[in-house]
Amino acid sequence: MTGKGLAIVGLGIAAAAVGRRLLAASVSMRRLPHESETEESYHSAGTRILILGAGFGGIATALELDKRLEARTDTSILVVDKDNSTLFTPLLWTVADGRSNPSNIVVPVRAFQRGRRFHLLQAEVEKIDLDSRQVHTSAGTRPYDYLVIALGSVTTVPDLPGVREHSLIFQSPADALQLRNHLIDALEAAHNSQDPKEDAEWLTFVVGGGGDTGVELAATISDYLSSGLLSQYPWLEDAPVRVVVAGRADRLVPMSDPKSSEAVRRELEESGVEVLTGVSIESATERSVRTSKGDIPARTLFWAAGTAAPSVVSDLPVEHARNGSLIVDDHLRLPGRPEVYAVGDSAWSVDPRTGMGVPPTAQAAEHEGRYVGRAIAAAINGIPTKPFRFRPLGHMALLGRGTGVAQVGPLTLTGPPAWLMWHSYYLSHIPSWRNRIRLLLDWLLAGLTGRETSQLRLETRSGSGETTRL
Ligand SMILES: Cc1cc2nc3c(=O)[nH]c(=O)nc-3n(C[C@H](O)[C@H](O)[C@H](O)COP(=O)(O)OP(=O)(O)OC[C@H]3O[C@@H](n4cnc5c(N)ncnc54)[C@H](O)[C@@H]3O)c2cc1C
Structure with missing residues (x-):
């Protein structure tokens, strides 16, 4: 297929997705206002469904249950999350590359509630007691009849000499702004330095991890430098800027298709990123990163290899995968506990098609969440359900200005068509028209007026003078 043909396919997919969203919006506009629930009414409900986590998996479960249990007025669905918004992680790259306002990639959970019958409790989940069937939160204890654990994961950095101390991670909007701040600091330091060796160290950026997050992170750093920042330092134009991505596996994104x-x-x-595969990072100092194939003089190391379940999940006295996530059966339930389900990054289930673990992605979390919503509704109605089957839609990666990779079925798109498909898919997928419109405007404005390159410090001071990083 020609580039033009591929672009038409991309546009076609985008138009179909937008049409579907328009239809869904017209349905949701007819919904009634949400009615709030008291703690008492939750306690006294005939069936109490408690969903821990309002991320991709938790919200998908709540929406599916809402649809399936519309007529069951004796059932209460409560979602608990420490935040009242859900973060749309795939679009974090567009904050880090200076194109999106961070508040446009988070959606308030309350915005989903209009006319729906699930409720939100903003509280920290502190302990899950599987034997007494209750969950202790910072806002009190909630019993349950069905429990869905959808508490996601946290990025982990291995305990290698100097690596934790000298590396930065990337998981939140604050990390995305911090990445921009750090790149600006690095260029300023290179500008101030009189020593060419030190210049080279400041201008070398190493990313540890060749999975999805690692490759998109390396591409974002390279893109932000070349599309926005470096033009403000014309005297550094010929300086030796290096972006290196190092992965331990023998190919990048090893969980996706070799193509x-x-x-x-x-x-x-x-786009100028140096790719190292089959290479492990062994240690780091302030001025260099040691790999199994030699030292890289660099003052920046980003870590993007490995996640673990949050401690409230990994502390549960049940079977865990190596990273602390919960091993679930083919119905996504904890073995021996048919009332407890786990979805998304907190769960470890096997895809019978490949015999491998279902990947920790937003796509899988949503798919599992919808399945569990259906399974709980069926269990309440006394209907058996078929085992969970993961049907991946494909794989996409944003790899810088005007380029990316999108694999859908046998078709692998690269360059502008993949870039277009990535933007159309995620724009249509973020579950709020307000966010969609604002993001589209952000991207158009960035195209017209340039990327955001101002440094925004993320620190605040309390009355006692103590400084906190947000
Ligand atoms: C930078 C980045 C880019 C990514 N890009 C993609 C992508 O392009 N495509 C893709 O498919 N996947 C992507 N992912 C992976 C994707 O974000 C996760 O797989 C997905 O979010 C998992 O969904 P989840 O529901 O399990 O967890 P989450 O969506 O993380 O939700 C977990 C929720 O639990 C809450 N929570 C956690 N602990 C507690 C507690 N103790 N008390 C109360 N609440 C708590 C959190 O606040 C959060 O709202 C990306 C991840 C990152 C970090």
């Missing part, structure tokens, strides 16, 4: 891996490597190398 997709190869396309990712090609696109990254074409």
